[in-house]
Amino acid sequence: MGAFLRQEWWIVAVFIASLLPLVHVLFTGRVSALRSLDRRWIFLLMFWAVLLPIYYVSSTGNVLPEVPGALAQATFDEIEKLSPGDPVLMAFDYDPPTTGEMAPMATAFVRHAAEKRLRMYFMTLWPPGAQMIDDTIARVLKPDFPQLVYGRDYVNLGYKSGQEAVIKVVVTNLRELYTTDVLGTGVQNIPMMDGITSIQQMKLIINVASGTPGTKEWVQYAVTPYPNLRIVAGVTGVSAPLYYPYIPRQLNGLLGAIKGAAEYEQLVLNRYGGPNPNPKYMEGLRRMAPQLVGHLLIIGLIIVANVLYFTDPARGRR
Amino acid sequence: MKRTVPLLIAATTGFVLIVAYFVPPMQSWSEQVSVWFDILAAVAFVLGGANLMKIHLKHISDRARGWGYSAVLVVAFLGTLFVGLGKIGVNPATQFPDFAWSGPYRQNGSPFWVLFEYVFTPLNSTMFALVAFYIASAAFRAFRAKNAEAILLLGTAFIVLLGRTFAGVALTSWIDPAVWSGFQYFTGLRIENLTVYIMAVFNTVGNRAIMIGIALGIVSTSLKILLGLDRSYLGKE
Amino acid sequence: METSAPSIVWFDLSRVYFLFVLIAMCGAVLTFIVLARRGMPMRVRQIAGLASVDDAVGRATEMGRPVLFVPGILDMNDIQTIAAVTMLERVGKTVAEYDARIEVPTSKGLVMVAAREALQAAYASAGRLENYSADDVYYVTEEQFAYVGHLQGLMAREKPAACFYLGGFFAESLLLAETGNGIGAIQIAGTAQPQQLPFFVAACDYTLIGEEFFAASAYLSGEPDQLGTLKGQDIGKLIVAAGIIVGSVAATLAAITGSPAVQRFVVFLTERVMS
Numbered sequence: 001m002g003a004f005l006r007q008e009w010w011i012v013a014v015f016i017a018s019l020l021p022l023v024h025v026l027f028t029g030r031v032s033a034l035r036s037l038d039r040r041w042i043f044l045l046m047f048w049a050v051l052l053p054i055y056y057v058s059s060t061g062n063v064l065p066e067v068p069g070a071l072a073q074a075t076f077d078e079i080e081k082l083s084p085g086d087p088v089l090m091a092f093d094y095d096p097p098t099t100g101e102m103a104p105m106a107t108a109f110v111r112h113a114a115e116k117r118l119r120m121y122f123m124t125l126w127p128p129g130a131q132m133i134d135d136t137i138a139r140v141l142k143p144d145f146p147q148l149v150y151g152r153d154y155v156n157l158g159y160k161s162g163q164e165a166v167i168k169v170v171v172t173n174l175r176e177l178y179t180t181d182v183l184g185t186g187v188q189n190i191p192m193m194d195g196i197t198s199i200q201q202m203k204l205i206i207n208v209a210s211g212t213p214g215t216k217e218w219v220q221y222a223v224t225p226y227p228n229l230r231i232v233a234g235v236t237g238v239s240a241p242l243y244y245p246y247i248p249r250q251l252n253g254l255l256g257a258i259k260g261a262a263e264y265e266q267l268v269l270n271r272y273g274g275p276n277p278n279p280k281y282m283e284g285l286r287r288m289a290p291q292l293v294g295h296l297l298i299i300g301l302i303i304v305a306n307v308l309y310f311t312d313p314a315r316g317r318r
Numbered sequence: 319m320k321r322t323v324p325l326l327i328a329a330t331t332g333f334v335l336i337v338a339y340f341v342p343p344m345q346s347w348s349e350q351v352s353v354w355f356d357i358l359a360a361v362a363f364v365l366g367g368a369n370l371m372k373i374h375l376k377h378i379s380d381r382a383r384g385w386g387y388s389a390v391l392v393v394a395f396l397g398t399l400f401v402g403l404g405k406i407g408v409n410p411a412t413q414f415p416d417f418a419w420s421g422p423y424r425q426n427g428s429p430f431w432v433l434f435e436y437v438f439t440p441l442n443s444t445m446f447a448l449v450a451f452y453i454a455s456a457a458f459r460a461f462r463a464k465n466a467e468a469i470l471l472l473g474t475a476f477i478v479l480l481g482r483t484f485a486g487v488a489l490t491s492w493i494d495p496a497v498w499s500g501f502q503y504f505t506g507l508r509i510e511n512l513t514v515y516i517m518a519v520f521n522t523v524g525n526r527a528i529m530i531g532i533a534l535g536i537v538s539t540s541l542k543i544l545l546g547l548d549r550s551y552l553g554k555e
Numbered sequence: 556m557e558t559s560a561p562s563i564v565w566f567d568l569s570r571v572y573f574l575f576v577l578i579a580m581c582g583a584v585l586t587f588i589v590l591a592r593r594g595m596p597m598r599v600r601q602i603a604g605l606a607s608v609d610d611a612v613g614r615a616t617e618m619g620r621p622v623l624f625v626p627g628i629l630d631m632n633d634i635q636t637i638a639a640v641t642m643l644e645r646v647g648k649t650v651a652e653y654d655a656r657i658e659v660p661t662s663k664g665l666v667m668v669a670a671r672e673a674l675q676a677a678y679a680s681a682g683r684l685e686n687y688s689a690d691d692v693y694y695v696t697e698e699q700f701a702y703v704g705h706l707q708g709l710m711a712r713e714k715p716a717a718c719f720y721l722g723g724f725f726a727e728s729l730l731l732a733e734t735g736n737g738i739g740a741i742q743i744a745g746t747a748q749p750q751q752l753p754f755f756v757a758a759c760d761y762t763l764i765g766e767e768f769f770a771a772s773a774y775l776s777g778e779p780d781q782l783g784t785l786k787g788q789d790i791g792k793l794i795v796a797a798g799i800i801v802g803s804v805a806a807t808l809a810a811i812t813g814s815p816a817v818q819r820f821v822v823f824l825t826e827r828v829m830s
Contacts, residue, residue, distance in 0.1 A: 003401075042455045050450065065485040069514060070514065092412060098446065181378050212725075244521065257482070295483050298457050299479055340566055340567050340574060359664070361664075362663065362667075366664030369664075446726055448730055452733040525749055528764070534764030537581065538787060538788045539772075540634060541784065548781070550644035551641060552672065
């Protein structure tokens with residue numbers, strides 16, 4: 001840290017300079033200035049709370065240690081216990097705004113499945129999800145697993161409109177909706193589609209979802225009516241609480257928010273990482289540093305706000 | 319008549335689909351209706367797009383306040399539509415090299431792909447990222463320990479906020495049976511374990527209660543609509 | 556080898572318990588509608604957010620600023636949007652009566668069409684049809700954050716005095732609520748998305764939580780039929796609560812006593828009735 005501060009003294013200088021006006025405001029206005037603080041100062045504090053840790057992590061490559069929790073471990077174990085050649089459905093139901101939380105999960109899932117030599121069937125219920133699948137394949141499979149062949153080891157079935165109606169159909173008859181893959185090749189000409197007629201033949205559904213339709217619909221319309229199906233999911237932090245009622249009978253593993261992604265990445269790295277893991281497989285871990293500072297900032301703001309509230313002389317008169 | 323016919327359509331369709339849920343030969347009807355709805359929504363999208371163009375072209379022609387933004391919108395809308403529908407810059411698919419428009423419209427490097435990757439995605443991500451700033455300002459403004467419930471809420475918030483980071487793990491890492499065997503009964507008090515317990519028990523309970531209430535509200539509202547007790551969505555007579 | 560002719564199964568027996576629950580819930584609602592029509596008084600507790608609709612619109616009228624009504628970002632096939640459009644008629648009637656101006660940007664074409672119908676009906680019922688303008692309800696974009704970007708810009712420029720966020724919302728809920736707070740608008744929100752409720756509660760003046768949002772239309776109308784449905788909902792809650800208590804006690808007894816009969820009952824509840 002000391003070496004970083006010495007080397008990157010300029011960013012520290014900019015940080016201090018940007019907050020000098022705030023110090024001046026507080027020094028002249030004192031507590032009353034704090035009570036009527038322009039929220040743009042809070043925005044600036046949050047900006048630095050996120051930027052400085054990101055810059056530190058990017059410059060030094062250091063990440064905070066991560067201890068995987070039970071849910072991340074359960075998710076990892078579900079994939080780890082599969083055998084090479086087992087078919088898994090990779091349902092990526094998210095869009096660009098949530099890439100920050102979802103992309104690390106998607107990357108880690110695809111890497112894990114590729115390391116296990118599982119047969120990956122990609123599909124999505126969201127229109128932008130098709131691009132997310134392409135990006136993940138381009139980021140993971142093509143550079144790091146060139147031995148995997150499209151059509152034999154992984155296939156991209158793409159997007160189908162209809163939202164949860166798509167799930168209701170593919171769970172009994174996949175080919176009714178998916179007659180071609182995303183490139184226009186008929187499914188009858190794709191070797192890994194031989195014998196695959198429905199989702200029920202998948203050993204596991206790996207769902208990365210940031211809204212509706214998403215994990216809840218997969219649980220409701222696929223896993224609940226067909227209890228032999230198993231599913232693990234990566235979801236946004238704000239929606240993770242909704243899925244706890246489904247654990248463990250209907251939802252076999254859950255990664256919630258970037259913390260869940262970081263824990264899962266740590267597990268994959270522990271098993272398949274090697275001495276110098278590629279930074280793209282550590283995106284979740286790298287984002288834990290700004291999350292830490294951001295959370296501490298919010299806690300600090302709440303404490304300051306409550307101190308101001310309880311020391312407000314006008315409060316007793318209301 | 320103007321409201322009666324749609325009301326009859328809504329009521330008949332609704333009750334038929336409810337019955338269809340219990341009758342195996344009819345259980346696929348709801349999926350078919352979902353497909354019909356998608357077709358309707360696609361047509362309505364054209365309607366919405368036409369309305370959008372009408373409003374903004376009017377802004378431009380009237381030189382109304384902010385008409386420049388309307389011009390940007392019209393150019394962006396028409397440009398993206400043209401580039402996407404026309405598959406501008408998209409190479410033919412390798413399976414069908416003789417057909418110029420056989421390539422996927424999202425082909426890497428195509429103008430549509432560039433618009434998606436370098437305009438749409440960053441703009442969307444930026445808007446979503448604003449939530450972090452607003453959470454901080456909302457926390458500073460609104461989270462006051464005014465009463466017992468608020469104190470409980472804040473305490474829980476602190477535990478979950480810390481439990482989701484390394485700080486929480488470090489804060490209670492000393493509760494370790496390796497340090498003292500007696501701590502084995504207190505590992506549940508480690509912040510990361512407390513967080514999991516709060517989410518898995520208290521949060522789940524609260525969410526289930528709200529979800530049950532919402533489900534009952536949906537049943538009641540749906541019944542009102544199907545029985546024609548609530549006809550607001552149909553417009554005037 | 557004997558073969559049997561296939562026969563059509565006309566009733567899915569695995570769903571019979573769900574049918575019983577459905578009949579019980581709907582029966583409760585229908586019963587109270589009938590009782591309400593027969594004159595039984597229906598007392599409903601005050602819901603603060605709904606009681607302040609008139610105040611909010613009045614404030615907008617006094618300040619000469621518009622009312623903003625956001626019906627969520629879901630389509631008309633979602634019950635929240637239908638409830639929002641229903642509320643729009645109620646709020647629109649108040650706006651018409653007060654001679655205020657309302658703006659309803661929508662993110663779906665079908666919602667725009669339905670919202671126009673509802674608002675027109677509202678103005679007509681207030682006797683102010685000449686003040687209705689179809690351009691007050693317009694389509695913006697389907698894209699979630701582009702929609703909220705438009706709303707934030709609208710709020711920053713036109714500074715509506717009252718903002719209603721009623722319908723299905725996702726990540727944009729806090730963006731809207733904080734922006735509204737920043738311009739000093741009175742904000743009333745309602746959604747059935749549990750994960751967005753904390754943001755609305757933190758940033759809005761009044762929040763309709765879960766079923767209060769669905770009760771809003773009935774509450775504002777004051778009609779006996781509509782209030783009867785609220786009572787029926789409450790009976791539904793009692794049925795659910797009774798089921799929870801019976802199931803919890805049975806599961807606890809099964810775990811403590813290990814009684815095969817109680818265990819069979821718990822299995823029956825979880826795998827037949829609840830599945």
